[in-house]
Amino acid sequence: MHEVKAPAKEEGSPVPDKKEEQTLHSQTEKPSDEERTPEPRSESAPNFHDFQYFNVLAAFAATFSVILLVIVAVLIYFVVTMSSERVKLGGLSVENQRLIAEKRILENKTEEMIRQRDSLNWTLGVMMKFTTFPMEKFCPQKKCQPCQTGWIQFQEKCYYFYSESSWKTWNDSREYCKQENSDLIVTETVEEQEFVSENIKYYYSNFHGFWLGLRQDSDKNWLWVDGRNDTLGFWIQEPFGPVGSYALMIPGRPTNASWDKAEGEMWNKFICEQEILLKSF
Incomplete structure (x- = not known):
């Protein structure tokens, strides 16, 4: 058998070192963890992060609903209170007008009584001038x-x-x-x-x-x-x-x-x- 001879080295080409050959051999044997293709996840299996997101969203919605209900309740309270105050003010206004009217009536009666008093005093003064009033x-x-x-x-x-x-x-x-x-x-x-x-x-x-x-x-x-x-x-x-x-x-x-x-x-x-x-x- 003829002995296969190694090709003659070309002039100027570098001869690989043994350490480099070992390194290259180890790199070609199996890929690293980073180069491995990740296995696809099943769509039916929820992720923990999804559960956490939905919980936060649900909590926010519940909190917003409570705040909204509180705002509506406060608004209803103020509306009812203002309506009640308006009714009270209306009642006070009517009562005030009634008191003013009664005051005017009393003032008119007082003035009329004063006029009657002055008229009677005048009449009495005229009568007193007579020795015998005719x-x-x-x-x-x-x-x-x-x-x-x-x-x-x-x-x-x-x-x-x-x-x-x-x-x-x-x-x-x-x-x-x-x-x-x-x-x-x-x-x-x-x-x-x-x-x-x-x-x-x-x-x-x-x-x-x-x-x-x-x-x-x-x-x-x-x-x-x-x-x-x-x-x-x-x-x-x-x-x-x-x-x-x-x-x-x-x-x-x-x-x-x-x-x-x-x-x-x-x-x-x-x-x-x-x-x-x-x-x-």
């Missing part, structure tokens, strides 16, 4: 009126226009008025002057009229019977009969020029004035 003149058929029968009311005064045939001097006229718990008229306003002018009528002559409660003192000042100075001065400007120290109002003359300065002994009609018995406050 009940039949002020209260015919037991129903009282502001003025005596035959007197005329204007604002808060009563007026008596004397119309009998027996005329009187200025002093006698005033005495007659005092017997009726009144006095000769004191004219205070233009409106009162107009009222008097409308209620006096012509009689006998152009020089006769109605005595007023106005006369001249020693200092030539014109004073009313209540002590006040005259500020109206509705005198007749042209010469008109004998000049005296007492005021006489002539019917038919202009309202602002109807007073005559007459002598007190002249006989004339007159006007009495007194406060009303019943006064509203």
Whole structure:
């Protein structure tokens, strides 16, 4: 047999070392654990990590449900509470309005009682001025009126226009008025002057009229019977009969020029004035 000869070594090619050959031989014998192909897992067999994931998810869902239920319960509580408070506030509002209405009623009743008190005090004061109060003149058929029968009311005064045939001097006229718990008229306003002018009528002559409660003192000042100075001065400007120290109002003359300065002994009609018995406050 021919002996197989090993191929001749080429020049320049390295000769492998024995250690390298052993290493290569060991590497080709079996693969390492890292190079082994993993065996496929069965799909039906759950992994531990899957169980852990589902448990966490279930716990989160349960916790979220509890939190949601708590939030809903809190919202329901607040809604019910607010509704209850609204009902209470509505009830308080109605009660407050009722109390306010009752307060107004009481205030009105109090004011009415005060007015009645003041009116009664006024009436009592007028009655006390009479020595003997003429009940039949002020209260015919037991129903009282502001003025005596035959007197005329204007604002808060009563007026008596004397119309009998027996005329009187200025002093006698005033005495007659005092017997009726009144006095000769004191004219205070233009409106009162107009009222008097409308209620006096012509009689006998152009020089006769109605005595007023106005006369001249020693200092030539014109004073009313209540002590006040005259500020109206509705005198007749042209010469008109004998000049005296007492005021006489002539019917038919202009309202602002109807007073005559007459002598007190002249006989004339007159006007009495007194406060009303019943006064509203």
